[in-house]
Amino acid sequence: MARILIADDNEAIRDILSIAATAAGHENIQAADGEDAWQKFTAGNIDLILLDVMLPKMDGFALCRKIRQESAVPIIMITACGDDYDRIMGLDLGADDYVVKPFSTAEVMARVKAVLRRWQRDGQAAGLSCGNLHLQEERGLVEIAGAPLSLTHKEYDLLHLFLTHPQQIFSREHLLDLLWGYDYSGDTRTVDTHIRRLRAKLEKAGLAGGSIGTVWGRGYRWENEATAK
Known part of the structure; x- marks a missing residue:
């Protein structure tokens, strides 16, 4: 079980992702804007972040950059469009994966599972x-x-x-x-x-x-x- 931070300004999307995460056996907390997401991240014990690009107060790109200065926690960016710019920008800033709206919750949870598996495998590598x-x-x-x-x-x-x-x-x-x-x-x-x-x-x-x-x-x-x- 992972503890997932769901950061999106759309309450309906947060609730849908929360239900899907819970059904997959994960604990989750929600944030409606970038500053709230940062505060909840710094409170600790976050295993993965589902991060919307278009967040108020601090957008997803800025928040991803700020988090990467502190932690290697897995981040999956959520973007409203399929433009290469958004995908490349997110990956360049250190995001581990991305999904495009509209999405299926099954796809998101599959990506969550894959990123967590990869992260856990890498974390167990030689060091x-x-x-x-x-x-x-x-x-x-x-x-x-x-x-x-x-x-x-x-x-x-x-x-x-x-x-x-x-x-x-x-x-x-x-x-x-x-x-x-x-x-x-x-x-x-x-x-x-x-x-x-x-x-x-x-x-x-x-x-x-x-x-x-x-x-x-x-x-x-x-x-x-x-x-x-």
Whole structure:
């Protein structure tokens, strides 16, 4: 069962898709505009998004672009016309598939099933693992106990760096150079802020088998459960 976000300004279409998703065994929530969809996405635990292109407040293209800055969650775009422009634009922005109105709910659910199957298969491909955490490098996907974890780009980069260099201590300055760039002129405390947020997400998701450790006076490192002190 997946948790699907249905974002469309047409209530009748939302209800039809909701009924079809429920019949297919999925949980779903609805959003009537782009800003509402963004808020519900950031609340977490969304496995797939059915995203209408012509949303008020924030259109589907803008929302897709914004989501892709944060997550690799599967997105199926819904467009009112079959123009190549809409299809190409959506796919270029990172959408996984698209359907054209008017559509059959059977077709939409078939595409949902196919995208989820592909996403789950790719998520199980070779990558970095520690305990119940798995990071699939090719697609930038992170899972904990099989559930997707939404991370920002910097949080993902931090996690990837720690997992590829377990037990190595990174000072704040070194992390800034590696991930923010040598010419970064901001406060080093931004590292602490990002580490704190990443830790909170990992803990909330139920991470087991490893953690981000603090080495007082020196920096941070990834500690596997067997060696954490």
